Amino acid sequence: MTRPLLIRGGRVIDPSRGFDDAADVLLVGGRVEAVGTALGAPDGADTLDAAGKVVCPGLVDVHVHLREPGGERKETIATGSLAAAAGGFTTICAMPNTDPPIDDPAAVGFVSAAGARAGHARVFPLGAVSVGLAGERLAPVGEMVEAGAVGITDDGHPVYDAGLMRLALEYGRSFDIPVASHCEVRSLSRGGSMNEGVVSTRLGLTGMPNAAEDVMIARDLFLAELTGGRVHIQHVTTKRGTELIRDAKARGVTVTAEGTPHHFSLTDEAVEGYQTHAKVNPPLRSEQDRRAVLAAVADGTLDCIATDHAPHHYDEKEQAFDDAPFGLIGLETALGVSLSRLVVDQHLSLPDLIHRMSTGPARAFGLNAGTLALGAPADVTVIDTAASWTVDARTFRSRSRNTPFDGWTLTGRAVATIVGGAVVHAMDGAE
């Protein structure tokens, strides 16, 4: 049984209640017991000094690839959740495109159990939309939800068949889960390895046009409107995509969406020199798109910041650009990149950033997280917003190193991560 923990003297920011004030937070029995000033520590309690730090609900990442089962060389549920804790995340959602895929209740149960056993962060699986991620037949959605799935997606593979997407959205309503969608019309992007534009033309690489994403975002928004189902648009990267979502929300369509730190901090220029760590799908886009994603995170059109943490072994990325796999990792850099690019650069207030990284994603997926309300799970992140640090991928807890942010100097990082009242990550924030 975890001992009570008193987090003392921090600036407590809880976007779920609009709370932002100096306060102590008392965690007892795995729950938030009290938030207030000058709280006494109960007998046998541990204390954590948060003076000068920000104390907020634990960060939530709704888009993480843990690679287990099948890709344990790149990441495991244990190493991925350890990386999450190191990055300040207390809850992560695991994508089902593993090998074998997570498309039945037993597989969902396996991921949940492995996450609980590792105990570094809460791991919530998403189930597949379609059996085998093949895009043909609906997977057993109800049974997967019963086994602990918090949503469904064929991420990595767009659901090409519009009729199947309609069924998924309608059927998902019965279980009140979102259908997360990787929006890509493959017949427009096939063969592409980066954004289509000036840089792809110069490098002689095949481009993936914005329209490949926009067309399917539009389709999914129409289908959500038709069905009343909950659609969650993953990793939005285009200006037009953000406009479509903004318009749909204004019409009352039930849509949530995410932007990634790499898409609002990098452009396709990062691919120069055939940098495979910048090869990601959807691709890094133009400066205009980058700004639009950033603005959409700022105004809440994109409810969540998600990493799309996609580990790859170093020898897979050590190839000619076309041959290297898509994906980069983000769990251990997301908070620092977001704080630096959004808050330090004054696009977003600190409470709003925490909303996008905790309360927003928890609400999008109906998770019991993202709040310090009394009785809520004792998941807390303590952030040193002033800490200046240099990313050194060699020190990552993730099993992979494929980050374009290696060597970047960032401002702000998690100095303590607490899950269920237990400290799962702690560091000296005074560096």
Place this chain on the structure above:
Amino acid sequence: MPTFLGKDLIGLEHLSAEQILAILDTAETFKEISERPIKKVPVLRGKTIVNLFFEPSTRTRISFEFAEKRLSADTVNVAATGSSVAKGETLVDTARNLEAMRIDMVVIRHSASGAARFLAERIPSNVVNAGDGRHEHPTQALLDLLTIRDHRGRIDGLKVCIVGDVLHSRVARSNIWGLLRLGAEVAVCGPATLMPAAVETLGVRFFRRIEEAIEWADVLNVLRLQLERMQAGYVPSLREYNRFFGVSNDRLAAASDDILVLHPGPMNRGVEIDSDVADGPHSVILDQVTNGVAVRMAVLYLLAGGAPEAAEAAKGGGR
């Protein structure tokens, strides 16, 4: 060892006009070697060169091989094929193996854009790009430049139009950068499906109609239409391609009398170029082949540390 060209020749995008002109001048000097009864000089004696062809290209490989042999280098040909992933794994392992064998130069042809640079960053040997994906093919562009200069006496101020599949062409990119660097005006012409996004950002104008391009140009560089592009639907049929974009004598009637027609070969006669043009008075296609050997000799010589001004003296020793 930094040479006049740097360690490697990956492309023309980052070469200066001075460097490009020095290659052309050196090639001019080396041309004469191929006219000798004994076509061999000791310029690269003792140097080991590996021709690493991950993609078949008989013409380019043979041209490099002639260039290497005429400079007395020891050459090894390595042909490698396989799946896309296997190719990538081979590339990094190949780099390590080459490094271990202490070879001096590598000529690489690979289907992936960036492959030559990838190798160059990982081995100390000089690397010459013999075509990477749809990125660059610098020696082909250099031989085109040399051929144009031979016939027109200059590059500066000429109007050159590249005709055909610019999207998939490494030759086109290298040509565009080299020509622009030497002061030519450059245009492209072909079906819009075979033009890269934002092609004008490369600094070229885009003619939709071949008739306009021919009327404008001093030089036409006609690219080969890969027949698989038709199967992939970029053009509806070869007949239609020839009808709207083919270079024929009828169309050349509207051109200036001294228009030059280049083609990197191998040609699809009756598709992108008609035989009466290929074999006609405007064609300099066979000169391109001759110049290819000289240009490659020049590149190898300069990368091996030769100075442009010493080229004449360097070749003397072999008589």
